[in-house]
Amino acid sequence: MNIINDKELRREIILDNYQNPTNRGLTNSSYYLKENTNNESCIDNLDIELKVENDIITDIRFDGEACAISTSATSIMIKTLIGKTTSEARKILQNYDNMIEEKEYDKEILGELIVYDEIYKQPNRKRCALLPRDAIVKMLNRLDESTNLN
Amino acid sequence: MNREDFPMLNQDTIYFDSAATSLKPQCVIDKMNDYYTKHTSNIHRGDYTAAEITNREYDGAREVVKEFINAKSSNEIVFTKGSTESLNLVAFGFLKKVLKEGDEILINKGEHASNVLPYLVLQKEIGIKVKYVPLDENYEITVDNVKKMITDKTKVIAIAHISNVIGDIRPINEIGEICKEKDIYFIVDASQSISHIEINVEKCNASFLAFSGHKMLGPTGIGVLYGKEELLNKTEPLLYGGGMNQYFEEDGSYELKSVPSKFEGGTPPIAEVIGLKEAINYINKVGVTKIHEYELELKEYLVSELEKIDNVILYNKSSKSGIVTFNLEGVFSQDTSIYLNHYNIAIRAGNHCTKMLKDELDIRNTCRISMHLYNNKEELDKLVEALKMSKDIFKIVL
DSSP states (O other), X not given: OOTTTOHHHHHHHHXXXXXXXXXXXXXXXXXXXXXXXXXXXXXXXXEEEEEEETTEEEEEEEEEEOOHHHHHHHHHHHHHHTTOBHHHHHHHHHHHHHHHTTOOOOXXXXXXXXXXXXXXXXXXXXXXXXXXXXXXXXXXXXXXXHHHHO | OXXXXXXXXXXXXXXXXXXXXXXXXXXXXXXXXXXXXXXXXXXXXXXXXXXXXXXXXXXXXXXXXXXXXXXXXXGGEEEESXXXXXXXXXXXXXXXXXXXXXXXXXXXXXXXXXXXXXXXXXXXXXXXXXXXXXXXXXXXXXXXXXXXXXXXXEEEEEEESBOTTTOOBOOHHHHHHHHHHHTOEXXXXXXXXXXXXXXXXXXXXXXXXXXESTTTTSOTTOEEEEEOHHHHHHOOOSOOSTTSEEEXXXXXXXXXXXXXXXXXXXXXXXXXXXXXXXXXXXXXHHOHHHHHHHHHHHHXXXXXXXXXXXXXXXXXXXXXXXXXXXXXXXXXXXXXXXXXXXXXXXXXXXXTTOTTTHHHHSOSOEXXXXXXXXXXXXXXXXXXXXXXXXXXXXXXXX
């Protein structure tokens, strides 16, 4: 399967993740970190929850209202990051950011997130694609700060 | 109508976002351009020819606004940056001074942020209470619902003349009458009605009325606060500096100019004032009543066409202005607006700065079509055509 070259397949992946997103619905549990992420220039507004145990991301959940790109990116990101260590997750998120911002990046570790590799052609949608990344990075930073305090 | 006057229309764009900002006719652009290319000068302080031309172009503007909204005197016309500044001037220059803890302000959940937030800040700062007139089943305001909410403590009613999402014309003359009887300050946000429907500050008994130039075929950066002169006299300026003082001395004494100058510290937006004056002259030539009737005709046509499309949900069929709010079933509003942009159709998606309307509509974000005199049925047909093909929306937006 080569999703990079198959436009129809990419669209299907995005659409499927928009219409049937992974892990929609929050737990509101104290075992999760929670972060709101919204797009000042438009109307996307998502809450994302993150659970990390022994440095491994064991769950991510989300809820809110957002466009097809934001919602699908959140869903794909959730699938990609669950099971990864926090440093693996940071690496993936950094690469994802580089891809969206048209910098050099490692295609191999992005998995299905690669479907957004042409989003730079619609500059006003870059923020939509980056929305879940922002929240997850913030939560990983919070986690680091609290670990350093201990 | 008058499409040839609007240069933006030369580039094949269909513009349905006039409630956000209107297009500008060439005559407005030319007047402002002349100021920058032929007679740049500050106002009221030069004895040279360019300054004389600028003074002449600028000075008539207040009079033109006064006539346009039927104010008693041009002293009642304050130039601001726009409706937001106008409403903030009322809240923080006037209400903050005259209201006391426990006094009530009546607004509603269909109001724009600029006619809500200043009062929420006052609620926090001086302990007044903000209360909400319920909307009826069409999300509109009725006189009865306003009456029901009035108590002995109601000191202010603030309301948009036409709301920016539902587009309903509020019964401001009747509400103004009640305010007169009960000695309530009446604040009208005319941002969405100015240039679309007749405004008469005397008839509606407005204490204050606010609007922006850029939604009425004029430039950005200029707006108006109308206030009854005796109330403006009691209002304190938000800005202090040149142009608004009589004198100031070492001993700390100073005296401010009288209204409206005391509110207009600093060099005014000269080109914008000149542009606003030209916009009003242009609107007067066409006739506001004619514009309103034309927009209504467009809206009725659009609603009847949209009702034929299965997956279109309409939110404001009954309101009598050029605003049509809808969603495509199962599609996020922003995806719809990105889809329509593919056909060069500009609409607005979002909460339209009315973030509390979600409590009433049960939906946070909508698509809004908002029209002005330059739109026509052909454009509406193209919109309807695009929406009919929207089953394939994700082939285009993804």
